[in-house]
Amino acid sequence: MLLYALRRLLLALPLLIGITFVSFLVIHLAPGDPVELQTGDPSIESSAQAQKMLRELYGLDQPLHRQYWNWLTRIVRLDFGRSFAPDGRPVIQKISERLPVTLLLNVIELLVIIALAIPIGVLSATRQHSLFDKVTTVFVFVGFATPDFWLALLLMMLFGVQLGWLPISGLRSLNWEYLSFWKQHLDFVAHLLLPVIVATFGGLAGLSRYMRQSMLEVVRQDYIQSARAKGLAERVVIRKHALRNALLPIVTILALSLPGLIGGSVIVESIFAIPGMGQLMVQAVFARDYPVIMGNLVIVATLTLLANLVADLAYGFVDPRIRLAGRRSR
């Protein structure tokens, strides 16, 4: 098992380098470059000299392979470089001040989705074609089809403007520093409530449908038949025999959603004025801020590869068949 994990890790390394190389190439080939965007506004009379200076400052005057090599030699020392934005701040600093919020929001969102989607999926599967099944199906698809920003604005209008119960945007009230310890936390939770509701509502459909599907497949299996034939109570059949097996594919899906945890939702973040990764990334892409884009990409790629590995390992852990098969094939 350990050996397997190590092997996989070693194999992931060239893959990671490959990913960064292709991304680097694609990003640099995209039309527009940061210097042009900073100085190319037709209303700014920018001298060719200013452009040249910025190009040198960013190292964009060198050939592409040279630029990639420079970047790579820095990244292996975990030096993400400085942003091309006029603030010129270290990329790692920019990412690390945005990451916690996004992570927190996404983890809460994921937990709420799991807590709701699994029971919904199981219940709709065990009572297929019942009223509950139909109502939840409609409900989750409405959630799936509702545009985030529209729902967000409606909720903000109702709870923020009309009723005045919840704050509309941001993470903290302006007087946050002056609140007592508990009030600070309460304030924070109040600010997170609407964004979490909006994000959850949209994400519920996917997982609950997977769960329902997977459950429907499992209950048709022979071993469920035999469990029932043994005279086990339906509750035990579902919880112990069916659910555990039906959860297997869900584990994969969840593991693969790990890298997604650090990529924020642009829409939710913009509407609720939450300073997260989504906003940072979009701004970086618009400004062709290569170091920030690449920095984020390296983190996401690493996490994706790790998540793949974790998914495989977890799979083997939950399902002995896979572990054995894996051994034989080697």
Add this chain to the structure above:
Amino acid sequence: MSRLADRRFATVVLALALLALAGCAGEPDGPGEAAASTPAKPAYGDVFVEPILGNISGLIPQLTNDMISSQVSSLIYSGLVDLDDHSRFVPALAESWDFGADCRSLTFRLRKNVRWHDGKPFTAADVLFTHAALVHPKTPTARRDDFAAVESIEAPDPYTVHVRYAKPYARALMSWATAMLPAHLLRTWVEQGKLREAPQHWTHPVGTGPYKFEEIRSGEKVALKANPDYFAGRPYLSRVVYRVIPSQATIFLELKAHGLDSAGLMRGLTALQYTRQTEYPAFRKAYAKYRYPASQYTYLGLNMKDPRFADRRVRRAFAHAINKQELIDGVLLGLGREATGPYKPGTWVHSPNVARFPYDLAKARTLLAEAGWTEKNAEGLLVKDGKPFTFELLTNQGNEERKKVAEIVQASLRELGVGVEIRVLEWASFIKEYVKKRRFEALVLGWAIGEDPDQYAIWHSSKTGPDDLNHVSFQNAEVDELLERGRTACRREDRVQYYHRIQEILAAEQAYVFLFFRDALPVVARRIRGVEVGPNGLTYEFARWYVPRGEQRYTAD
């Protein structure tokens, strides 16, 4: 004295500078609205909460190009001179100044006893340092040209600065409104060519302005606190908090919930919000609405490399065929003013005595006929030499206003028998592939105008090259000469003649079909007093804004 409004376009647009204004008062909306400035006793305290759409990109103003950063840093720093709400030069760090007789030398006498936010005294050495920092080859600034024009600069004593220019430079005084930088903190950073990495650029800016930096939370907020030692008197409002809210819709909802004190002093409401969505008693009670012409105009540009548009009669015909009032009503809900040239109506440089082109289809048809467009084909399009009169009208994506303008122009010209096809393009490729390469027949675009009337870069015939700004290829020898004179004169009385004549020619030639100036529509919470709107906006006296003791909302002091 704050410079918020003045800075706005100076930063965004360097090409065009000093547009100074006189007369042209901004108007509070309706007679009852002015009540916001009911006299009450000024008091210290309270917080002003202002939305900004995005993160600031740094706090050394000469290193940034965006409006948001310069808005924030304009409260932290001061320049030698300042521009008031009528764009008159007023003393700031310099008590007074004199031009030499030849317009080539400029002497500043500095205010004494001014201190940086960290307590160190401000002297002529800082002025010399600011100049040195901005001309240093490794300082990434777009302001270099202004300071490279300086031939020599010296300080005979700590409170006098002599500046000498190689040749008369019209922007000389204007350029010294730039923020003075602290020599004692930044010298080594400049010498190493790493000014952007200085902590003063992000977390510890030190200036001489009315507000001191307090805190920044990236993507969340920037907080400033009053500088009790500000040379023009301690500001009344104790703190200013800029909240980053990227969505306009959210800003509006926050405003309705009274979470903000303005909708952005630089930007304000949209025309629809201004006329409809805020017209209910609770909103009017909480906020005062203001209105003044924004320093931005929209035009229809016709590429004069195209023989059809090189004929001035065709351009004039188009001007007659487009009903500008209809445009203003349709696109801006009436909240704008007709443009007759590239200067804001009511300002000192603006001339009202230029050729006008009232809506007159008959006249437009006559003009086109004179230009040889007499026959029509089966589709009702004018035809000359067997070719129908059709062209492509370009504009950029993401600007609904310009799209609507293009549609109205299309419908208006169709009346004349001219076929227009609209193409909306993504900004970067629009500028790079079409405007710069002159691969267009006509376009709808806008200019933000700066504080100096010099528009050499836009109208001079030498500026028609691929990277230049005279993209319609307008060429006129008289305008060339006037532009050259205008930028080398240092007195407004002289310059105004040149610029008035330029406007007469531009209007007569219809170098652009000038369309309109939109209005800026800011709102400010009514508990804030002392707000006065001038033609150059309302933020100039920001440090004198106050909330009467009994109405203060935030107690933090």
